[in-house]
Amino acid sequence: MRVGLVYDPAYLRHDTGWHVEKPERLTRTLAALEEKGLLDRLEQITPRAASVEEVALVHSREYIESIEVFCRKGGGHLDPDTAASPESFAVALLAAGGTITAVEAVVAGTVSRAFALVRPPGHHALPDRAMGFCLFNNVAVAARWAAERYSFERILVVDWDYHHGNGTEAAFYRDPGVLYFSTHSAVGYPGTGWVDRVGEGPGRGFNINVPLPETTRDIDLWFVFQKLLVPVAAEYRPELVLVSAGQDGYRGDPIAGMRLTADGYGWLAAVVAEIADRHAGGRLAAVLEGGYDLHGLGECVAAIFKTWQGEPKGSAETGQVDRGVAAAVAAVKEIHREYWQCFRQG
Numbered sequence: 001m002r003v004g005l006v007y008d009p010a011y012l013r014h015d016t017g018w019h020v021e022k023p024e025r026l027t028r029t030l031a032a033l034e035e036k037g038l039l040d041r042l043e044q045i046t047p048r049a050a051s052v053e054e055v056a057l058v059h060s061r062e063y064i065e066s067i068e069v070f071c072r073k074g075g076g077h078l079d080p081d082t083a084a085s086p087e088s089f090a091v092a093l094l095a096a097g098g099t100i101t102a103v104e105a106v107v108a109g110t111v112s113r114a115f116a117l118v119r120p121p122g123h124h125a126l127p128d129r130a131m132g133f134c135l136f137n138n139v140a141v142a143a144r145w146a147a148e149r150y151s152f153e154r155i156l157v158v159d160w161d162y163h164h165g166n167g168t169e170a171a172f173y174r175d176p177g178v179l180y181f182s183t184h185s186a187v188g189y190p191g192t193g194w195v196d197r198v199g200e201g202p203g204r205g206f207n208i209n210v211p212l213p214e215t216t217r218d219i220d221l222w223f224v225f226q227k228l229l230v231p232v233a234a235e236y237r238p239e240l241v242l243v244s245a246g247q248d249g250y251r252g253d254p255i256a257g258m259r260l261t262a263d264g265y266g267w268l269a270a271v272v273a274e275i276a277d278r279h280a281g282g283r284l285a286a287v288l289e290g291g292y293d294l295h296g297l298g299e300c301v302a303a304i305f306k307t308w309q310g311e312p313k314g315s316a317e318t319g320q321v322d323r324g325v326a327a328a329v330a331a332v333k334e335i336h337r338e339y340w341q342c343f344r345q346g
């Protein structure tokens, strides 16, 4: 079965002006996929737009309407980081809808996995506020939609973007039906994502933040996934795995500071695929979040597709795990041992 790529040229019409979150992120990524001979092997899927009702599964009606009005009046800056143009409202609906389309395709089984190459990104968008280049929270809308549409009771959202997905955390903070697992910079924007933010009420234990040092390399993130995500996923047994796939931890990224390479993202893609295969009937969909080095983003997304198309991924690099990363893993285990059996052993 082929791997799906959800894309529409309309995603280029979200005009952000002079901004790192620009249309070239997608066109350069597509060019990289083509250049590497990957594009022809993918199942290209045309997205549908999300309806206002679907976006309202996460966002308030007032907020959705305010974005529509803001764009209709010509757009501008919603906050110092976040721009919108006249067409951005429609494009943002298509980005949320594209993420839903990716989920539909993997649940229907028409593709083995799917990647939604969309913009604007979503994981910083709060239920009632745009921020961090994000208008609507694509992954959160798709998760809520899937929970309703398919009656899924356990959805795993893995967020490997350099930045903490504060919007996604907020959407599911009291919800055990979505396990949010985020690795992110301890010092980066937006300053959230502390390890002791574990969820609230019935959601306690279902929000796992792993703040990491800027020195994080491929081997370190691989270690985090093996020690934390793999055992927690085995205990949670998700019915669907979603990935907030931001590749701004890439070592050349102009606005972020980790030391990951494209190979590293290929390894992470392998880990989430194994989790999906083992627990979720293979149902795995990813959506683009960050990644601002135009060359690096294409390399990273290509590495993800290569892994999902079954190319041998090479072996994880050997070497010592960064001390700060090992300490972060220990801290997460300590705080979450109350909620997860797997962290009480060893």
Ligand SMILES: [Zn+2]
Pocket (backbone or CB within 6 Å): 161, 162, 163, 246, 248, 289, 290, 291
């Ligand atoms: Zn990011």
